[in-house]
Amino acid sequence: MSDWKNLQELLIKFRDERDWAQFHNPKDLALALSIEAAELNELYLWKDAETADIEKVKEELADVISYSLLIADKYGFDISEIVADKIKKNEIKYPVSKAKGSSKKYREL
Amino acid sequence: MSDWKNLQELLIKFRDERDWAQFHNPKDLALALSIEAAELNELYLWKDAETADIEKVKEELADVISYSLLIADKYGFDISEIVADKIKKNEIKYPVSKAKGSSKKYREL
Amino acid sequence: MSDWKNLQELLIKFRDERDWAQFHNPKDLALALSIEAAELNELYLWKDAETADIEKVKEELADVISYSLLIADKYGFDISEIVADKIKKNEIKYPVSKAKGSSKKYREL
Amino acid sequence: MSDWKNLQELLIKFRDERDWAQFHNPKDLALALSIEAAELNELYLWKDAETADIEKVKEELADVISYSLLIADKYGFDISEIVADKIKKNEIKYPVSKAKGSSKKYREL
Numbered sequence: 001m002s003d004w005k006n007l008q009e010l011l012i013k014f015r016d017e018r019d020w021a022q023f024h025n026p027k028d029l030a031l032a033l034s035i036e037a038a039e040l041n042e043l044y045l046w047k048d049a050e051t052a053d054i055e056k057v058k059e060e061l062a063d064v065i066s067y068s069l070l071i072a073d074k075y076g077f078d079i080s081e082i083v084a085d086k087i088k089k090n091e092i093k094y095p096v097s098k099a100k101g102s103s104k105k106y107r108e109l
Numbered sequence: 110m111s112d113w114k115n116l117q118e119l120l121i122k123f124r125d126e127r128d129w130a131q132f133h134n135p136k137d138l139a140l141a142l143s144i145e146a147a148e149l150n151e152l153y154l155w156k157d158a159e160t161a162d163i164e165k166v167k168e169e170l171a172d173v174i175s176y177s178l179l180i181a182d183k184y185g186f187d188i189s190e191i192v193a194d195k196i197k198k199n200e201i202k203y204p205v206s207k208a209k210g211s212s213k214k215y216r217e218l
Numbered sequence: 219m220s221d222w223k224n225l226q227e228l229l230i231k232f233r234d235e236r237d238w239a240q241f242h243n244p245k246d247l248a249l250a251l252s253i254e255a256a257e258l259n260e261l262y263l264w265k266d267a268e269t270a271d272i273e274k275v276k277e278e279l280a281d282v283i284s285y286s287l288l289i290a291d292k293y294g295f296d297i298s299e300i301v302a303d304k305i306k307k308n309e310i311k312y313p314v315s316k317a318k319g320s321s322k323k324y325r326e327l
Numbered sequence: 328m329s330d331w332k333n334l335q336e337l338l339i340k341f342r343d344e345r346d347w348a349q350f351h352n353p354k355d356l357a358l359a360l361s362i363e364a365a366e367l368n369e370l371y372l373w374k375d376a377e378t379a380d381i382e383k384v385k386e387e388l389a390d391v392i393s394y395s396l397l398i399a400d401k402y403g404f405d406i407s408e409i410v411a412d413k414i415k416k417n418e419i420k421y422p423v424s425k426a427k428g429s430s431k432k433y434r435e436l
Contacts, residue, residue: 003112007192014196018203019210023373026166027158031372033173034146034252038365041139045358046321046350049136057135058186062195064142065177065188071170075163079174083116086171087123094127101128103264132264140263143361147256154249155241155430212373221330225410232414236421237428244384245376248368251391255361267354272402275353279398280413282360283406286392295385297392301334304389305341312345319346 004079008069015070026074033067036060113188117178124179135183142176145169222297226287233288244292251285254278331406335396342397353401360394363387 015021040060043052072079093106102109124130149169152161181188202215211218233239258278261270290297311324320327342348367387370379399406420433429436 003189007189010193010196014199017205018208020208020212022210023212025158026161027153028373030146030150030153031249031368034143034150035365035369035372037139037143037146037173038362041143041358042362044136044139045362046355049134052135054184057180057184058191059195059198061177061180061186062191064146064173065192066195068170068174068177069192071166075166077167077170080112080116082167082171083174083178084119086168086175087119089168090123096126099127099129101131103129103132137264140259140358144256144260144263147253150249151253154253155246221407225407228411228414232417235423236426238426238430240428241430243376244379245371248364248371252361252364252368255357255364255391259357259361262354262357267352270353275398275402276404276409277413277416279395279404280409282364282391283395283410284413286388286395287410289384289388293381293384295388298330298334300385300389301392301396302337304386304393305337307386308341314344317345317347319349321347321350 002080004069004072007066008073011066011070012073024070024074026071029067029071029074033064033071036063036067040064111189113178113181116175117182120175120179121182133179133183135180138176138180138183142173142180145172145176149173220298222287222290225284226291229284229288230291242288242292244289247285247289247292251282251289254281254285258282329407331396331399334393335400338393338397339400351397351401353398356394356398356401360391360398363390363394367391 015024040057040063043056043060069079071077072082094109098109099106124133149166149172152165152169178188180186181191203218207218208215233242258275258281261274261278287297289295290300312327316327317324342351367384367390370383370387396406398404399409421436425436426433
């Protein structure tokens with residue numbers, strides 16, 4: 001079994017023991033994901049990246065990934081496939097010849 | 110090689126071909142992650158979850174996962190480990206006896 | 219008429235000409251607000267604060283404030299009152315003696 | 328003195344008593360704003376808009392508006408002006424004839 005599937009099974013077991021599937025529509029899962037992303041960002045607020053608390057980064061990042069995995073499960077997405085597909089799209093949006101060394105968005109390249 | 114490692118290698122190759130590591134400090138990576146999370150949420154704005162564009166959900170979710178993988182790589186985190194550890198912590202914060210069927214935060218249980 | 223009321227009237231006129239009140243429940247308004255906040259943050263992504271495009275900052279900040287005003291209107295909040303009340307609460311959470319010169323959260327002071 | 332100016336003065340007094348201007352660059356202020364926006368959204372998570380805790384909505388919305396006012400002060404923006412200007416731009420992006428009754432983004436109209 002793949003790494004993702006294994007984690008998704010742990011998350012679904014945790015969810016179903018608590019009877020939480022009733023709350024987990026994709027809109028609220030995406031909202032939960034962005035709230036966790038904000039909690040991750042809060043660890044860097046008013047400071048340099050180096051001084052963030054690494055143990056807390058682990059936890060908040062784990063929360064973000066957990067909701068990502070639950071959303072993927074909801075839609076039946078294969079994570080390796082959707083990420084690999086998006087990288088291919090980004091190779092077209094950000095060709096090396098134009099994007100190298102630049103932090104601009106593709107629309108401004 | 111694990112699924113994560115495989116995707117992380119694709120993402121790092123994409124990044125390094127464009128010489129983007131210079132921009133990728135954890136604070137900005139976390140910021141990028143939350144911007145992608147907002148783009149995912151925008152697909153559900155003003156509507157029910159069912160009417161969201163699934164092809165776009167795939168792309169925005171892939172972006173969120175990509176930045177999650179880049180942050181994990183930056184810190185040398187093992188994704189399976191940090192997610193499994195967080196689930197264990199959540200089992201204590203949300204005991205089945207109190208959390209079953211409830212959408213409350215652990216502080217309010 | 220107060221400044222807020224004046225802007226709220228402009229926003230409500232804009233909304234009602236387009237028959238958009240049907241979409242403007244507080245949950246989606248709050249979601250829209252956080253999406254606009256992410257667009258504001260994107261102007262600072264991968265760069266120092268000084269190099270952000272000020273004309274775009276104006277627009278994204280205006281969007282954030284607009285949704286704030288629409289949410290306040292939805293609930294009938296008086297903006298001057300809720301902000302002044304929150305400052306008073308923060309004076310207790312962050313007493314000068316403990317908080318001076320520190321960027322820590324009140325729980326860590 | 329305008330309502331905005333009055334609140335901005337209260338916020339600046341609060342900030343300066345704590346010597347916090349050193350942390351308040353626009354990038355971190357925008358980040359703080361989006362974290363507060365996420366806290367506002369959390370009040371609606373897993374539930375319908377009607378069941379959110381209104382007293383907490385007041386507080387989180389006040390936080391969002393406070394950071395908005397501090398960002399506006401940082402750049403010397405006149406809030407009434409930037410919001411009115413943005414409404415004018417939106418009147419062009421969302422003409423009544425096309426946008427009436429539709430929740431689509433301007434690019435899709």
